[in-house]
Amino acid sequence: MTSAFPIDTVRAAFPALALTDDGVARCYFDAPAGTQVAGRVIDAMGEAMLHACANDGGHFRTSQAASAIVVAAHEAAAALFNCDADEIVFGLNTTSLFFAFASLLSRDWQAGDEIVLTRMDHDANVAPWLQAAADRGVTVRWLEWDRDSFEFRLDRLDRLIGPRTRLVAVGQASNFLGTINDVARVCAAARSVGAVTVVDAVQSAPHIAIDVRAVGCDILCASAYKYFGPHAATLFLSRALQGRLQPWKVRPSADTMPTRFSPGTPSFEAQAGTLAAIEHFAWLGVCAGGAAADAPLRTRLMAGFDAVNAYETDLMRHFLAGLATLPDVTLHGIGNANRLASRVPTFTFTLAGHESTAVAQALAARNIFCWSGYFYAWEPATVLALRDGPGAVRIGLSHYNTAGEVDRLIAALGEITSG
Structure with missing residues (x-):
């Protein structure tokens, strides 16, 4: 993972990330449908x-x-x-x-x-x-x-x-x-x-x-x-x-x-x-991207996105490596680690023999949040014959997620596929 990215500082900027339920931390992998809100917002x-x-x-x-x-x-x-x-x-x-x-x-x-x-x-x-x-x-x-x-x-x-x-x-x-x-x-x-x-x-x-x-x-x-x-x-x-x-x-x-x-x-x-x-991204440009605090807003934003992209690329690589250890997984999207510049960290996949809704429910029972279905993507889901059938599971990574959370997700998916 990118060691320079101040993940603890970044996570502290999102109040919802500190919430627990019965002592179990929440893992938010539902970002493509809606991200957590920065405290400054x-x-x-x-x-x-x-x-x-x-x-x-x-x-x-x-x-x-x-x-x-x-x-x-x-x-x-x-x-x-x-x-x-x-x-x-x-x-x-x-x-x-x-x-x-x-x-x-x-x-x-x-x-x-x-x-x-x-x-x-x-x-x-x-x-x-x-x-x-x-x-x-x-x-x-x-x-x-x-x-x-x-x-x-x-x-x-x-x-x-x-x-x-x-x-x-x-x-x-x-x-x-x-x-x-x-x-x-x-x-x-x-x-x-x-x-x-x-x-x-x-x-x-x-x-x-x-x-x-x-x-x-x-x-x-x-x-x-x-x-x-x-x-x-x-x-x-x-x-x-x-x-x-x-x-x-x-x-x-x-x-x-x-x-x-x-x-x-x-x-x-x-x-x-x-x-x-928007100011959150500019703040990232200063604390994680090396931009000067008094630099123009667009300059700080660009530095922030550079930092986010580098961190999320490492997180994507970590997720794909874990996903590859699971049996009978079909990823509907770019899975080549050498092509990560061609994708955002939104991953849709199916597990053979497991309904997507059941997978999402099993993850939710472990306080891991994600979506199942076809996500209003009527056309691509139709092309893949997933709109009228079992649908798929979608995991969205964000710059507030950690490698440890990804490991927790992969372990949970392993339990689901083996059980």
């Missing part, structure tokens, strides 16, 4: 509800405090995504935001137009566009993935994307397979024909640095509760695309950012919590 949300409990835009103290939260949260989200603050939209979650923008983006679609979706994405980045396409009589084309490499068949992009393509939606990392996708290449192909590009970064945001300029997308979204914050979402909306969209909104609402694409009063406490979650 809890504090920030409480402070906001105490000292900024008002609508923004007023002349009195609590309203001004709410306005300050809005400004700071948008600037922090911009640093996280490497964009400008007036290109950030806050919302309830990624699914809600994608449904909202599906109605805006599809207004001028016509029969005969096409969109491109993928067989790897979470349904949040599939169903909104499918439904919009059905409403407008638009053809849906599919980007498939290879069953051996667990990567997209990018060699087929030229045949999928053409002059009739209006939108291309793709996930940066799979919540089922764990694959990190070359979204920049997909977006470049879409951009060459003038198509709008939408990137789901929900599963990548907790693990790798995001740069929307490098990706070249029009929209990118991630949910803060997947990166140690509250139930809220941050969406990048390029300035160029903003000018082409007319949002549905109440008439008194300002037609400028950050209000223009907000359907109503936002949760200021959630914005405060999201700001604190």
Whole structure:
């Protein structure tokens, strides 16, 4: 394991990690569905509800405090995504935001137009566009993935994307397979024909640095509760695309950012919590990544993600080595230790002769938390014939997990498979 990573200090930043049940510590391996919340997030949300409990835009103290939260949260989200603050939209979650923008983006679609979706994405980045396409009589084309490499068949992009393509939606990392996708290449192909590009970064945001300029997308979204914050979402909306969209909104609402694409009063406490979650990564950049405390926020964030990536890579290697000792395990994703740079630490697998629900229940009885099923990943689970059957077990590693917790998990799985 990476000895320089201050895992004890990091774990102390998450109050929930200290909880026990009947003297048994909790092992949180459910991060892909929602991470534990950093203590600074809890504090920030409480402070906001105490000292900024008002609508923004007023002349009195609590309203001004709410306005300050809005400004700071948008600037922090911009640093996280490497964009400008007036290109950030806050919302309830990624699914809600994608449904909202599906109605805006599809207004001028016509029969005969096409969109491109993928067989790897979470349904949040599939169903909104499918439904919009059905409403407008638009053809849906599919980007498939290879069953051996667990990567997209990018060699087929030229045949999928053409002059009739209006939108291309793709996930940066799979919540089922764990694959990190070359979204920049997909977006470049879409951009060459003038198509709008939408990137789901929900599963990548907790693990790798995001740069929307490098990706070249029009929209990118991630949910803060997947990166140690509250139930809220941050969406990048390029300035160029903003000018082409007319949002549905109440008439008194300002037609400028950050209000223009907000359907109503936002949760200021959630914005405060999201700001604190982003600051957690910056703190990691200082305490684990060697960044100066007074360095620009983006610099500290990048250092934080470098530290997280190095630690989680070692943790992934440790997990895979343990998994290899178990009999009759099928891993649905990249398992080659030399290809870990191509995946996030989300592992989905099946145990021969054991229903996934029963495995998750047996782990829960040992105070080891994980999910079973197909995790809203309708398309990849269908490809693997796991959606209508027994489903699979999913383990998500995070930078607050330890090698000792992984050992405890592997030992428990060994007991389950032998018993």
